[in-house]
Amino acid sequence: MAVKLDAIRNAAQRVASSLGLDVVDVELATAGRERTLRVLIEKNAEGRAALKAQLASGAENEELPEALREGTLSVEQLSGVTHEDCAALSRDLSVVLDVEDLVPGGEYLLEASSPGLDRKLTKPEDFERFKGSLVKIQTFEPIKNNRHWQGRLTETKGESIIxxxxxxxxxxxxxxxxxxxxxxxxxxxxKAQLVPEI
Known part of the structure; x- marks a missing residue:
């Protein structure tokens, strides 16, 4: 009973899109007989643009995180996901997963959450989006006899990052x-992930 993560990821993205969200990552963790399907989500580009506009308006908005209002956190670093977003995705996605039988073999726990401030970077678009951020990177092959690097992502250049x-x-x-x-x-x-700067 192999779980097809690509099929789950596609289903999660369909549901997320209908809610104004994007899927950042999907992972299935197994501990003994317990299975947990984690879906990490964030506001889509339009949702992040709305947050930027709300912040730029200068209005005192207590709903925005303090770190965002103070400027120690950028909108791009903030996923903008609320508890309501997670609950809606969990509710709608669980129906799709069960109807399409995408997680065979019995019970599993579905978790929907933000990717967090130390989010993974997996696609070239992620590296472009988070240019200027601190990152931690592990390589397959050593560069200058080292596989672990940490620093500020300064640019993406063709098929590489600096x-x-x-x-x-x-x-x-x-x-x-x-x-x-x-x-x-x-x-x-x-592996690549952001390093929080708070």
Whole structure:
């Protein structure tokens, strides 16, 4: 009974789109007999644009997070997802998953949540969107004898990204490499995530 994550991801995106949301990631975690299907969501581009407009209007809005109002958090870093968004996605997606039998084999727990401030970066569009943010990257193949890099994502260039290593204190291996920036090809990125700056 193989679970087809691509089919689940497609179903989740269909449901999310109808609610003004985007699916960031879908993962199935298994611990013994317990199965948890996690769907990470955020406001879609229009929803983020509405948040930006609300913030730019200058109106005192207590609904916006304090870090966003103070400028220590950008709208792009904030998923903008509410409890109501998560509840609506869970309700609608569970029906689709059950009707289409996309999670065979009995019971599972469906969790819908924000990707968080330390969200994963998986697509080239993610790297473009979060340019200027601190990132932590692990590569498949070493670059300058190192697979772990942390710094500020300065640009995306064709099929690669450029990370400024001077933005954070580096580990000894990174310091010994003697480089101040590193260029990493997208196919060499094993894991990448944002590093919260609060």
């Amino acid at each position: 990370v400024d290593l001077g933005a954070v204190k580096q580990n000894s291996k990174s310091r010994k490499s003697g480089v101040t920036t590193v260029e990493i090809a997208f196919p060499n990125v094993e």
